[in-house]
Amino acid sequence: MTARTLMVQGTASSVGKSLLTTALCRIYARRGLKVAPFKSQNMALNSAVCPDGAEIGRAQYAQAEAARVSPRAEMNPILLKPETTSGSQVVVMGKVLGSMHFRDFHKRKLELREVVGQALDTLRRDFDLLVIEGAGSPAEVNLKSRDLVNMWVAERADAPVVLVTDIERGGAMAALVGTLELLEPHERERVRALVVNKFRGDPRLFDDGVRFLEERLRVRVAGVIPHLGDTGIASEDSLDLKPRGSGRGAARVVLVRLPRLSNFDEFEPLAREPGLEVHWCERPEELEGADLVVLPGTKCTANDLAWLRRTGLAAAVVRRARSGGAVLGICGGYQMLGERVLDPLGVESPEPEVPGLGLLPIVTRFEREKATAPVVLRLAEGLPLLESAGGQEARGYEIHCGRVTVAPGANAFGTMLRRGPEPMRAEEGCTVGSVAGTLVHGLFENEGVRRALVRALGAEVSEGPAVDPYERLADHFEAALDMTHLDRVVGV
Structure with missing residues (x-):
């Protein structure tokens, strides 16, 4: 043929x-x-x-x-x-x-x-x-x-x-x-x-x-x-990174617009929820009034972490977390929430070690080989703003060079049930109080997880069968x- x-x-x-x-x-x-x-x-x-x-x-x-x-x-x-x-x-x-x-x-x-x-x-x-x-x-x-x-x-x-x-x-x-x-x-x-x-x-x-x-x-x-x-349909590099959503009265989700922001398409399903306003921010004052702050994925974790500090956003995120405000880190954003980011091989940065924000008991070490796989994750009970999603199985994917080590005894974000074709059972991610992080992208593309967040924020949930965008x-x-x-x- x-x-x-x-x-x-x-x-x-x-x-x-x-x-x-x-x-x-x-x-x-x-x-x-x-x-x-x-x-x-x-x-x-x-x-x-x-x-x-x-x-x-x-x-x-x-x-x-x-x-x-x-x-x-x-x-x-x-x-x-x-x-x-x-x-x-x-x-x-x-x-x-x-x-x-x-x-x-x-x-x-x-x-x-x-x-x-x-x-x-x-x-x-x-x-x-x-x-x-x-x-x-x-x-x-x-x-x-x-x-x-x-x-x-x-x-x-x-x-x-x-x-x-x-x-x-x-x-x-x-x-x-x-x-x-x-x-x-x-x-x-x-x-x-x-x-x-x-x-x-x-x-x-x-x-x-x-x-x-x-x-x-x-x-x-x-x-x-x-x-x-x-x-x-998921964007590639053309998403309008401006406030999106229903505006007045809506619950407010603030995503930090990192310089090397990656895989931002995973948040578009949130922006389409009628009860949410999704706002991309670059200044500390834009975190005020947020119901949830998200540190998304990045191609350059250490460099974007330095940017967070230069802009004052790092200090603002830490203050928010310590006052009980919900913070979620995904992939590179999760790594930033930890204690240290190690890159002795210079995979992403010339800096062999940089301090993280210190909000989660994790250490990230970069390796040359990139981990890429579709995954199935069972969410843990009691996750901040995702309590009703506890026990749900969510499909997503991993794509990272950073290997994360979680301190013994820390609470996991979930349990990995499958990575690629292989079934498994391993703790994944970390959560402390109102702060949570995971290496898994695509969580909010799962309707059950997305609706759990919308309900927890007290916002209107989309109704009716989904229309096939294709x-x-x-x-x-x-x-x-x-x-x-x-x-x-x-x-x-």
Whole structure:
């Protein structure tokens, strides 16, 4: 079997490539095709863990869910997780290769093409259709000689291209015309459809724009997509980190916006609860009036801990905890709540040892090998603000280099029942009074845990059956796309 291919490229970053790819995965999957997403290289601090422990971009994990298939490393063979303004941790085929300056990574792109090509070939043998996502813009001429994500991939996969732009940011027609003008003739021939995304108002108001584009570019405009708003699908790096929720009278959950914040998508289900206001903070005074303060995950624990101290947030969190205010730490945030963070190998920081906030009796030591696994955790009884969730089993995932040692006799956050495919029984996390911490991401994606928190805060609980966000997304895009044209382009 050699899968057919369709590639979604964009005029810039954040124009809607990921969502269009996700929608197409569900549209074709519900027609009975075996569909897989593919993005050769992604840059994101929000990642996800496949069933076998491989780490991939959060968007490709969501696209696999939309396609109703199990996510796997081949769907995102290269993942870059920024650590500084000029360097990233490089994950290849789901495993950490190392940390590199962007200049050094750029030099290795040509050899990494072999990895990308093998991943493509493997997926094409296993599926009927690959929906491929590009990155940034294919018109970045300074990067073309070592392209790893756009037209090189389209040619390697022999994929026709849909070019999408975002009309909300302005300059959409110039972006489409300019992008095609900068492509080589053989690249331009691959562009078989244009999509204008995030249109507000009646799409018929853009009829003149459609005529102009089709006459000027000789490419079919295959859709003007109305603005959808909150999709209900986990974000990658595009979440609007502003207050979200019902506002006046709502219980207030404050999340600390760490400089190297990671996996923030796990809090989006909280932001969608009608009785909660979820607020991202960067100043100590913003903790006032919070019903719960959360220290989330981070790519650089020691550096973000230093930032907490510089901003005064560290002292504010300690004062809150000592006065009985609820504080929850997740992964890197949990490590910060401990006594010490040790990094003798320089895995994340040049500092071999830094003091934690001293609120939990734990010590973290960083190791080179990253622990990545889907997990099942049974929550302990009596957790702050999660009392009614005691005994519940929650699914989540671990993704960390820090190994946490808990002092003997300390109360656990829960009991680990499964890590990857292996059943087990081991205490996990720690809690002291109103302070709790766990290495497990994704707790609030479990409805029972989320509702336990909402009830404990005295807030309104969402009612009614959950709507499948992938179905809603697919319906929205399918109604606006010229699927007859796209089917001809794909060859189905």
